[in-house]
Amino acid sequence: MLRNPKLKSPSKALTVTQPQTMDEFLAQQQNQDLLRFITCGSVDDGKSTLIGRLLWESQQLFDDQLASLQADSKKHGTQGNDIDFALLVDGLAAEREQGITIDVAYRFFATAQRKFIVADTPGHEQYTRNMVTGASTADVALLLVDASQGLLTQTRRHAYLTSLMGIRQVVLAVNKMDLVDFDQPTYVNIEAAFAAFAQPLGFESITAIPLSALKGDNITERSARSPWYQGPTLMGYLETVNVVRPSHQRLVFPVQWVNRPHSNFRGFSGTVAEGIVRQGDEIKGDAVRANGKGR
Ligand SMILES: Nc1nc2c(ncn2[C@@H]2O[C@H](COP(=O)(O)OP(=O)(O)OP(=O)(O)O)[C@@H](O)[C@H]2O)c(=O)[nH]1
Numbered sequence: 328m329l330r331n332p333k334l335k336s337p338s339k340a341l342t343v344t345q346p347q348t349m350d351e352f353l354a355q356q357q358n359q360d361l362l363r364f365i366t367c368g369s370v371d372d373g374k375s376t377l378i379g380r381l382l383w384e385s386q387q388l389f390d391d392q393l394a395s396l397q398a399d400s401k402k403h404g405t406q407g408n409d410i411d412f413a414l415l416v417d418g419l420a421a422e423r424e425q426g427i428t429i430d431v432a433y434r435f436f437a438t439a440q441r442k443f444i445v446a447d448t449p450g451h452e453q454y455t456r457n458m459v460t461g462a463s464t465a466d467v468a469l470l471l472v473d474a475s476q477g478l479l480t481q482t483r484r485h486a487y488l489t490s491l492m493g494i495r496q497v498v499l500a501v502n503k504m505d506l507v508d509f510d511q512p513t514y515v516n517i518e519a520a521f522a523a524f525a526q527p528l529g530f531e532s533i534t535a536i537p538l539s540a541l542k543g544d545n546i547t548e549r550s551a552r553s554p555w556y557q558g559p560t561l562m563g564y565l566e567t568v569n570v571v572r573p574s575h576q577r578l579v580f581p582v583q584w585v586n587r588p589h590s591n592f593r594g595f596s597g598t599v600a601e602g603i604v605r606q607g608d609e610i611k612g613d614a615v616r617a618n619g620k621g622r
């Protein structure tokens with residue numbers, strides 16, 4: 328993106344070459360491909376905070392946004408006087424009051440390597456259908472786990488729905504590593520438990536990364552607090568992952584609303600996420616299972 332002279336420096340320098348002219352900017356944008364991804368996982372695992380951190384680290388925040396984020400953090404934040412990055416994506420009044428995400432929030436950002444659209448989805452069970460909406464257009468899922476809690480029912484549910492929606496690449500983002508003092512065995516146990524659980528789900532790749540979204544560890548630079556970790560940073564992964572889309576055409580139709588005005592009619596409403604369906608086609612199988620209750 329164009330360099331704004333008023334842009335604040337990120338907390339850690341990102342190795343991006345900023346275009347200096349409009350022509351350079353347009354040329355760079357044209358050559359970049361687009362990666363769409365979601366954050367998902369159980370409630371409070373740090374999904375919104377992670378996206379706020381990614382926007383911050385990729386220099387997407389301008390002075391006025393930063394000023395309102397600082398003011399909002401003091402008023403609604405969960406981090407005392409420090410910045411609460413989740414407020415960048417949790418915009419609804421009810422979300423701020425309750426400190427949870429309800430609606431799907433889409434954000435665009437770009438680095439020198441790639442353009443990204445990220446969908447921040449709610450972890451709360453009640454809003455599972457919004458997670459499915461976000462997943463329906465994503466290439467990659469960042470499945471968050473709170474390192475101090477391990478895998479939860481909602482983590483497994485979101486992993487299952489992710490596979491059902493046709494996503495083939497998953498990042499197991501083991502977040503809040505600061506709460507467990509970057510303990511390697513804790514991380515390894517979570518990674519192994521997820522690998523065993525996800526084996527039947529048929530993901531092509533599962534990349535586990537130990538993170539602290541709050542403190543910024545392993546987001547754009549390898550953290551000195553996890554010297555035992557040799558894999559990619561989260562941004563490094565997102566910038567380089569090859570997108571794998573299912574080769575076969577199948578129908579993915581997340582049902583968002585069952586329209587039943589009277590007992591003689593039952594209609595299923597939603598948006599076709601993948602494949603083609605025509606009037607008169609018979610629908611059966613997995614697509615019918617993709618409902619908002621996550622079954
Ligand atoms: N210690 C620590 N706290 C974190 C970290 N990431 C997020 N948090 C805190 O965890 C709480 C929940 O963070 P959110 O980002 O709102 O979590 P979420 O997963 O988006 O929550 P829902 O959208 O409601 O499911 C907030 O108080 C964050 O400041 C982390 O890496 N370390």
Ligand SMILES: [Mg+2]
Pocket residue numbers: 374375376413417427428447448449450
């Ligand atoms: Mg959230």
